[in-house]
Amino acid sequence: MTHDGYRDLLFLSASGDMDADGQAVLERHLQTCLRCRKEYEDLRSFHAALVAHRVGIEPDERLLAEARQELRLALRRERAGHPAWSGWFNPGAIAPLYRYALGAAFTLAVGFLLGRSLFLPSAAQETPRLASPFPAGGVRPEEDETRITNVHFVDHGRGTGEIEFTFDAVTPVRMRGSIDDPKIQKVLTHAMLNEENPGIRLKAVNAINRQGVETQDVETKSALIKAMEMDANVGVRKEALNALRRLPFDGEIKKAMLRALMSDSNPGLRVAAINALDSARTSALGMDSDVLDVLRQKAATDDNNYIRVKARAVILEATRQ
Amino acid sequence: MELVRKAQQGDILAFEQLVFRHDKKVLSIAARYVTSADDAKDIYQEVFLRVYRGLKKFRFKSEFSTWVHRITVNVCLTQRSRRRRTMQTLFLDDRNEEDSEAHGEIRDPAMGPDHQAVNADISSRIEKALGGLSPKQKLVFTLRHYEGYKLNEIAVMMNCAEGTVKRYLFTATRRMRDQLKDAI
Structure with a gap:
């Protein structure tokens, strides 16, 4: 074997990647070659010094807890349908040259849109009103008028005498009825999940919670679960959890409570989830191994000391029975 | 394997348990590769988001841990610092005392x-x-x-x-x- 061949072996041996046969061959050579022996010693002390001076960040428990918490939030956004990278956009990270170019492009785009909205005739500005065709009963239009917006011409009717267009007809509606009325529940669940204003979402959940939905309506339950798991506002999530506690405890609600306990960033909500699981101990499902597994995990790893203590207490109580 | 199957069916608890089983290694690799805690957390998050998005396509042709480690390696290699202060922390001289104590450099x-x-x-x-x-x-x-x-x-x-x-x-x-x- 040439010296270059031995150099490869030296390198592998010093970094601890040599098999026994190769090591035997190398050691025989080292007994006779001073140059290689010197190189071998240098390499070994180099590796020892590297390992003694660790680089990078120490991946300690605190960093792990922070990373897990941030991941939970990103997963929540992902499940809610918002791409996780939306929160990562950082204008500061854009190189200065690109920043100027983007700024100029943005200004041009805003100018173009402003000019268009000011100088082009818009059908929406007219907002003609139509008589509403709503039926009488518990549902009635607020002012008996429908607001017409966003008129878009599909066919201008050249030659045929007929025109075709689309528009949005927005009618304010006032509803009055029992919370158990499926129509009322449908509107409330829609508001709970789709309203942009968190105050409205909270009021929708409140309405369901205050009156207490006795019926096991699948859609309402599913909307409450979605609100508890995905709403960006912790008040809405908590109110949804409270509403779910008033429904008969079943497998679906149990899983939702476990997910909230595992993933929610708010300690208060995690405590409420433990309480819900604890109070459901007497239900037909009882405290099964799924619940105990999660509680054990929380007792060991939750960032919040109170939750760890609480989880331990519930486990103790459950296993004592 | 059962846990992976459950997670593939949308069981978020199973997914979290998978994360907890593998995330220490992922964070450790990331933390040694970069020099700021923020960048290590970014890599960690990107790895598990890719795992989450790609889970349904996982066909058990390799160990789940191998798959996660491959994703980790890919994310590390394509990682670009998203947080400005990374450039300032490239060298230990520039690190402040608070940061080094906060992340275990005792x-x-x-x-x-x-x-x-x-x-x-x-x-x-x-x-x-x-x-x-x-x-x-x-x-x-x-x-x-x-x-x-x-x-x-x-x-x-x-x-x-x-x-x-x-x-x-x-x-x-x-x-x-x-x-x-x-x-x-």
Whole structure:
């Protein structure tokens, strides 16, 4: 074997990647070659010094807890349908040259849109009103008028005498009825999940919670679960959890409570989830191994000391029975 | 395997348990590869988001851990610092005391101040030398020397031949020795 061949072996041996046969061959050579022996010693002390001076960040428990918490939030956004990278956009990270170019492009785009909205005739500005065709009963239009917006011409009717267009007809509606009325529940669940204003979402959940939905309506339950798991506002999530506690405890609600306990960033909500699981101990499902597994995990790893203590207490109580 | 199947069916609890089983390794690799806690957390998050999005396509042709490690390697290699302060923390000299204490760089109290200063200087020079390597060389070097993976394990993670890994490590070691010849 040439010296270059031995150099490869030296390198592998010093970094601890040599098999026994190769090591035997190398050691025989080292007994006779001073140059290689010197190189071998240098390499070994180099590796020892590297390992003694660790680089990078120490991946300690605190960093792990922070990373897990941030991941939970990103997963929540992902499940809610918002791409996780939306929160990562950082204008500061854009190189200065690109920043100027983007700024100029943005200004041009805003100018173009402003000019268009000011100088082009818009059908929406007219907002003609139509008589509403709503039926009488518990549902009635607020002012008996429908607001017409966003008129878009599909066919201008050249030659045929007929025109075709689309528009949005927005009618304010006032509803009055029992919370158990499926129509009322449908509107409330829609508001709970789709309203942009968190105050409205909270009021929708409140309405369901205050009156207490006795019926096991699948859609309402599913909307409450979605609100508890995905709403960006912790008040809405908590109110949804409270509403779910008033429904008969079943497998679906149990899983939702476990997910909230595992993933929610708010300690208060995690405590409420433990309480819900604890109070459901007497239900037909009882405290099964799924619940105990999660509680054990929380007792060991939750960032919040109170939750760890609480989880331990519930486990103790459950296993004592 | 059962846990993976459950997670594939949308069971978020199963997914979280999978994360908890594998995330220490992922964070450790990320933390050794970059020099700021924020960047390590970014890598960690990106890895598990890719795992979450790709879970349904996982066909059990490899171990789940191998798949996660491959994703980790890919994310490390394509990682670009999203947080501005990364550039300021490339060298240990620029790190402030608060950050280093917050993330476990606890110094040995038995060690005298002179010794500590020398060690900090050597660590700083090692990091600087590592910064001069190509991403693949740096990753192989940190996986081998700081994470203790074998060459064949690194080859599986990087989806390349063991000989290629050996070449990266050989070149990285040679360059590091040149850079650090008067330091260690």
